[in-house]
Amino acid sequence: MPVSIDIVPFSDSLALFGDADFSSAFSLAGHVSVSISSPSFMFQRRRSTTRALLQSLTITFEGQSEVITPDIGYAPLRLCSITRELLNGEPVDLSNEGHEDSDKPCSWNVIFDIPVPGWLPTTSTYGDQGAVEAGTRYALYATATFIYLEDGSSSIFSSFCSPFNGRTRTITAPICPITLTRFIEVPSAPSSSSSSTSIFPMALFIVDAQSGQDSTETHAKAIPPEVLKKIRVVASIPNAVTMDETSVPLILRLQGNELNASERERLRITDFTVDVEQIETYRLLTTCLSRSTTSLDRVTRFMVPPRAQQPPSVPLRNAHSLQTLYDVGLLINPYPSRSSTTRSFSLFEPSNSGKYIISGDGYVFAHDSPDGDAISPSPSENWYVLEASVPLAQEPHRLDWAGPCNRRISESSPLFSVCHMMHIALRCAYEHPDGDVVYERLHFSLPMQNVRVPAPVTSSAADSILIIEGAMELQKSAPYSQSLPAYSQLFHSNGERKIDYSIPLPLYEPPPSASSSSFTLDHDDDDRKSIS
Template sequence: MPVSIDIIPFSDSLELYGEPDFSSAFSLAGHVLISLSSPSFMFQRRRSTTRALMQSLTVTFEGQSEIITPDIGYAALRLCSITRELVIGEPIDLANEGHEDSNKPCSWNVIFDIPVPGWLPTTSMYGDRNAVEAGTRYALYATATFISLEDGSSSIFSSFFSPFSCRTHTINAPRCPVTLIRFAEVPSTPSSVSSTPVFPMALFIVDAQSGKDDTETDTTTIPPDILKKIQVVASIPTAVTLDETSVPLILRLQGNELDASQRERLRITDFTVDVEQIETYRSITSLDRVARFVVPPRTQQPPSFPLRNAHPVHTLYDVGFLMTPYPSKTTSTRSFSLFDPSNSGKYIISGDGRVFMHDSPEGDVTPHSPSENWYVLEANIPLAPDPHQLDWAGIRSRRISENTPLFSVCHAMHIALRCVYKQPDGEVVSERLHFSLPMQHVRVAVPLIIPSPTDRTTVDTTELQKSALYSQSLPAYSQLFHSNGERKIDYSTPLPLYEPPSSASSSSSFTLDCSDDDRKLIS
């Protein structure tokens, strides 16, 4: 039967804005193209009319997640499956009458609009680098069911084969991949200075833990009661974009509870910083662990209900050709530094390191407030712009921070302050204060620059192509309205100052002249 269907979405990618939200949804729209043509037969001078009665037409948006690791093997999960029936009510009669001899088939477009859940993870590839196409993927599928209708002008060949052929046919459209990309919402008043971060700074009151690193072999430690009196407050951006090559870090140190002798003996000589990316791969055997992700129930999960486009390696695990090396192991972790290998991450503090000494100028007996006793350290922490190593899971490249049922990525900044203390007997000991700060790595949309009128071409077709690109730069709904539908107001923009009306117009009223639409004074 010469009937075919194709899925043509308005865009092959869907942009999600903001944090994953279970109560939000994004629109994925397009149309299903139905093509109908008449077959040509030998000894037939004119093609006959082709008629079909379409009974149903469904389009399905489906997402899946698969991992393949050397230690925990293969695991798969269906993230979502949303189906829409496009033929509502009576069947649709399709015919190419009057266009039988045309080289182009008759076509119909059936519009669809699917609400995509706002919590879904982004499209990404992960897992064993030798197993291609593993990770999180999405696609559109369409299926049509129709009945071929006999026509009076049918050929003798079709009449001969009709008793042996089924009149009800089911056809499937080619798989249409869809890429999901998540963008973070940029603050409404971003800084105009390129050296400042895109996102505001977050403040952390740190509970630093004492300990030694690999370079310190001395068993003598600094008295714990002295280290507990050191207060540390750290500041890093609330989020870091993937294209930023440095992260600002501000450390504030205070030791007001230290006595004068302890301040004299205690020094902060240097500090080390490292930014780590931790990737966790999970082989989940119980859906209770992923219940908060609102995935389909167990009856719709593999192997009970196979994935539509599963990785070929799953058959090897199903028949037992490949076995999991560690059956009891359910997680696998890969972690690495986002620093360049040549970067040690060590920063030397200038001076003698006695940062808690607050010597007042000679003759100044004015007491200082505690807020003036903070010692501030500032540094720009460089990140490697390009990946530099390769392991079993592929290139060690920066990813956005996300948490998915089978795959999670988190980031942390590890900081260690080196404290040196001189004991009353003259012995010098050193120890480090360790703490970690959670980080959020995000992707932001690149703003499109609208060209000036002089740069636009006068050719109609080219102008339409350019305008189509800029029409996709509209802000997301969540950037303009709150979840309850109220409009967002940017209170950071001050209102104009109030100016009292002039004496000439204070007692006058205004009216609108219909002739020239100018406002005129009525005496």
């Protein structure tokens, strides 16, 4: 076709910094290239000029989420749809006059800048392993509307096509996929609460441990509940865990100041077990809006387009091939009453039991005097501290209906959510007055957050940045995305630019030619003042 358009973003990936936030936005920029060429005909000696009146040029950023599971079937959802009109005002007359015989078309680049919402989930693939294209995807779409104009030629071909030249034509650009990735900024300086093995500070949890019968205990007796309630537990894990970390530091602090001397002599902490679990939740929302108020409430939490713009009213632009089979009824939901399904698995190696034995006799609350008699603890003897480095598996070791059990970042979206929990159980032994020893576990769970952090700028990349007379030249060996500052350093969360008012503006100095009423700039001055 003589007229074509193509989308050229500055980058095919967009990095979102910080936690998901409904009040933040990120810039996705680039240009749409409009090209015009002259077709060649067999009996035409010279190519004719192609003229077109460009009436409209729109760019759309659209995101979609699709879930396919054996239990709940197929569910589509449009996450966002942002359209910008790039032609403001009158139509634009385009022509390749003078370049009809050129092998290269005449092109015009129209820039765009789309604000991408900061709450959007990252690009990812999930669901049934047989549907490899299902998941969260984003893309740019462009559409141009124009009218072919007469060029004044009188060839037999122009005369034949003249009845069609006045018709409005609409063309679309090839789809341009965009990858969204979320990063969390690394703390600039480690705080006093940071662990030596983690770049993030430690979070403190005062837990309410629940007692439970030990799996190996068959005795009818149990530890008196009032004894277990006197044990205070405080746990510490990092605020976030990066995807490339192989272990998580864990600190447990135990206190039993309210226990009397007899209870301290009978109570022991023998060991504790740890497990890190990843829980993936798949939901049906779009198809369940009419029958499930819970699903409707969850949709309203996210700023997704209204129901009138959702499938099946408005199909997805790049829907999965299985959508047609579900629409015509060839595939149905095997469990119509179910609106969600989950997949959970441990992030430990199969050989890792997660069990840690406490050294010594286990009487962590007994404080003996030099004579061997138990005494009450002093105010300085507050806590018994347990420290462990919990290892994490780097490669998936399980395979099920959703594919390999890969480690993902923690995030929440309308159809798919991932959360991480660290489960801890303290094994307590209590000796009754009659000599019987019973075992129970104090168990609790801590929320974890798996995040990605931006790759640090290496020395080789930093050395490739050259500064020449105030202008910065970026070598091809250094990706420009690694040398730019973070978005949050340049803009506020609402998109406004950060301005440092502490730096004063330079004093005004009139130019040398300010006294004259007019001045001219010749080509020599233009060449001398330009920066190449």
